[in-house]
Amino acid sequence: MRWAGLIFVLMSGAAVVAQDSGPAADSAVAAAQAQLEKVRALYEVDDLAGMAAAAEQGIAQLGEATDAPALLGSLWYWSAVSQEMLGDLDEALVRYRGALEIHQAADNQREVAATLNSLANLHGLRGEQTQRLEALLQARDLFAGLGEARGQAAVANSLGNYYGEVGQFEEALPHFQRSVALRREIESPGYLAAGLLGLGINYRELGRLADAETTWQEALAIYRELENPGGLADILTNLGNLARTGGDYPKALAAYQEALGFDESTGYRYGQTILKHNLALTYQLMGDLATAAVWADRAVTAAEELANPERRQNAYQVRGAVREARGDLAGALADLRQVMTLRQERFEAAREESLLALQTRFETAEKQREIEQLQRTAVERELALAREESARLAAEQAQTIQEARGRTTLVFALAAILTAAVLAGMFRLSRRSERRLARQQQEVEQALAGLRAAHAELKRLYDRKSEWLGFAAHDLRSPLFAIDAVCGEIAAGQLDPPAAGVEEIRQAAQKMREELDAWLEAERAEQTEIVLHPVASDLSALTREAVALNRAAARAKRLELTYHQGEAIKAAVDPWRWREVVDNLVSNAIKFSPPGGAIKVETRLVDGRGELRVADAGPGISPEDRERLFGAFAQLSARPTNGEGSTGLGLHLVKRIVDAHDGSITVADAPTGGAIFIVSVPALS
Numbered sequence: 001m002r003w004a005g006l007i008f009v010l011m012s013g014a015a016v017v018a019q020d021s022g023p024a025a026d027s028a029v030a031a032a033q034a035q036l037e038k039v040r041a042l043y044e045v046d047d048l049a050g051m052a053a054a055a056e057q058g059i060a061q062l063g064e065a066t067d068a069p070a071l072l073g074s075l076w077y078w079s080a081v082s083q084e085m086l087g088d089l090d091e092a093l094v095r096y097r098g099a100l101e102i103h104q105a106a107d108n109q110r111e112v113a114a115t116l117n118s119l120a121n122l123h124g125l126r127g128e129q130t131q132r133l134e135a136l137l138q139a140r141d142l143f144a145g146l147g148e149a150r151g152q153a154a155v156a157n158s159l160g161n162y163y164g165e166v167g168q169f170e171e172a173l174p175h176f177q178r179s180v181a182l183r184r185e186i187e188s189p190g191y192l193a194a195g196l197l198g199l200g201i202n203y204r205e206l207g208r209l210a211d212a213e214t215t216w217q218e219a220l221a222i223y224r225e226l227e228n229p230g231g232l233a234d235i236l237t238n239l240g241n242l243a244r245t246g247g248d249y250p251k252a253l254a255a256y257q258e259a260l261g262f263d264e265s266t267g268y269r270y271g272q273t274i275l276k277h278n279l280a281l282t283y284q285l286m287g288d289l290a291t292a293a294v295w296a297d298r299a300v301t302a303a304e305e306l307a308n309p310e311r312r313q314n315a316y317q318v319r320g321a322v323r324e325a326r327g328d329l330a331g332a333l334a335d336l337r338q339v340m341t342l343r344q345e346r347f348e349a350a351r352e353e354s355l356l357a358l359q360t361r362f363e364t365a366e367k368q369r370e371i372e373q374l375q376r377t378a379v380e381r382e383l384a385l386a387r388e389e390s391a392r393l394a395a396e397q398a399q400t401i402q403e404a405r406g407r408t409t410l411v412f413a414l415a416a417i418l419t420a421a422v423l424a425g426m427f428r429l430s431r432r433s434e435r436r437l438a439r440q441q442q443e444v445e446q447a448l449a450g451l452r453a454a455h456a457e458l459k460r461l462y463d464r465k466s467e468w469l470g471f472a473a474h475d476l477r478s479p480l481f482a483i484d485a486v487c488g489e490i491a492a493g494q495l496d497p498p499a500a501g502v503e504e505i506r507q508a509a510q511k512m513r514e515e516l517d518a519w520l521e522a523e524r525a526e527q528t529e530i531v532l533h534p535v536a537s538d539l540s541a542l543t544r545e546a547v548a549l550n551r552a553a554a555r556a557k558r559l560e561l562t563y564h565q566g567e568a569i570k571a572a573v574d575p576w577r578w579r580e581v582v583d584n585l586v587s588n589a590i591k592f593s594p595p596g597g598a599i600k601v602e603t604r605l606v607d608g609r610g611e612l613r614v615a616d617a618g619p620g621i622s623p624e625d626r627e628r629l630f631g632a633f634a635q636l637s638a639r640p641t642n643g644e645g646s647t648g649l650g651l652h653l654v655k656r657i658v659d660a661h662d663g664s665i666t667v668a669d670a671p672t673g674g675a676i677f678i679v680s681v682p683a684l685s
């Protein structure tokens with residue numbers, strides 16, 4: 001992350017000094033002020049450890065009691081910024097809240113708003129989106145009340161980032177546009193360029209590529225005039241990505257090379273790693289594999305030095321693709337194994353964080369239960385003491401009555417009245433204690449109910465994780481089987497030249513990478529529903545690609561796999577999900593068809609709907625199996641003909657994907673034996 005431009009800097013704290021506090025206090029304020037200036041200077045050169053130490057020293061010099069609250073709040077703010085940049089998000093949260101309390105107590109509304117804006121960014125990094133939005137809305141209202149354009153622009157940009165990060169790019173657009181409009185009024189070129197960068201990114205996500213390029217070109221001109229290397233590198237990287245997506249590779253290379261020069265001049269290693277990765281990818285797309293290999297090696301070296309798991313994974317992935325394209329299959333396999341290891345490490349880390357959070361909630365509930373148990377014990381002890389006191393008083397009164405026996409009737413009556421009053425008081429005390437004990441018992445039962453709910457939530461998450469792993473394992477079986485089959489053909493000398501087999505291996509590996517990426521993304525979001533990204537697609541072309549990936553597996557079982565394309569079909573589908581439907585149905589047909597049989601795949605247009613038909617040569621579907629055909633982990637009576645494994649998840653996943661497309665899936669008996677699976681989805685006119 002390039003921090004410049006992301007932190008909304010507090011400026012007014014430096015101007016506040018102690019009043020009527022004496023020479024010693026004035027000296028402390030001056031020393032703390034010097035530390036604040038040092039913090040800002042270290043921020044400009046990215047000396048994070050120095051920033052944190054200087055901020056802490058300034059806070060210590062001021063002490064807890066000070067007549068300069070704005071200065072103290074600014075030091076707490078900068079301490080939070082340094083901790084955030086160092087990656088200690090928990091400590092940063094404590095520091096931001098401390099700064100917020102100081103400024104609120106001093107009624108420094110502008111500083112309160114600025115701190116809320118930065119606190120919102122921290123909530124975003126911690127994945128606390130609800131708290132993030134609440135803080136942003138509070139900051140927006142405060143800046144609006146103050147009439148401060150710069151603060152309003154900063155919060156508008158932060159709101160745009162929030163909606164963009166949750167995928168609501170249409171909602172984000174007016175916030176980015178408002179931020180840019182306010183920045184133009186301020187007439188601060190660098191501030192305007194930073195806002196244009198965010199607006200351009202939002203245009204790109206909306207598919208408005210021409211608007212994105214125009215916006216970034218304006219920002220580029222500003223940064224060139226300001227000679228701002230960090231800003232130039234950011235804009236050029238985005239323009240390079242845009243050119244590469246559009247197929248203008250020379251333009252993309254020129255942008256990446258210039259951006260790399262700027263990042264090297266500032267020592268920004270994260271940006272250098274990304275740009276070396278982009279250069280390798282662009283040269284690969286151009287077909288210059290030798291140069292792509294050089295840049296891929298540099299990207300891996302830079303990523304390892306950076307020690308960032310995501311950048312390491314991306315670097316090994318692009319180098320593996322380049323090595324595979326150059327025929328270095330051993331090197332490509334080594335890089336692919338490294339990518340899978342890194343993905344597993346990141347997945348395990350994310351899972352451990354989720355389990356730790358759940359464990360924390362469980363331990364909190366346990367502590368609360370222990371506290372309530374102690375409270376209940378205390379109430380019972382108090383009730384026992386009250387009863388003992390009641391018994392003692394009753395005994396004393398009885399003794400008094402006994403001693404007074406024989407005295408006058410008047411004295412006896414007075415003693416009886418006094419005894420009755422005491423007993424009534426003790427009865428009321430006993431009743432109050434019992435009611436209090438009942439309330440405590442009710443609270444304990446509520447706590448236990450909460451604990452049971454937490455246990456049920458943990459079981460739901462575990463079941464969801466098991467289902468996810470089952471889906472992922474199922475989706476990886478087909479491409480792994482295809483790779484194994486092609487390798488067997490190459491080893492047996494059945495493919496001459498073997499280049500065709502290598503291409504099939506590459507396609508299967510690419511499919512594995514795409515499926516792993518999709519499943520990991522779904523797991524991070526903890527989705528329980530199939531999420532689609534539909535676009536206008538050619539169903540015939542997508543089906544042909546999926547069938548091609550299964551040809552090696554069909555050849556291994558001596559099966560005839562054919563695909564017949566009717567008239568062209570356009571439909572709004574998720575391309576990756578549609579290929580997943582075809583792949584599951586075809587791989588199932590291969591599993592359940594005997595060697596020497598035939599599998600027929602067909603797409604056609606029927607009554608305004610796109611139809612996919614997959615006919616196998618297997619034993620067909622029995623009436624008993626049809627009732628549970630599409631259930632999760634369903635094990636049918638028919639078994640694979642060559643001992644292949646079956647998880648019972650493929651058809652369940654197909655049914656969920658088809659339903660998400662407003663489609664239908666049915667199964668019929670083939671005239672010559674076997675089964676025909678028919679998928680129907682709405683076609684575009």
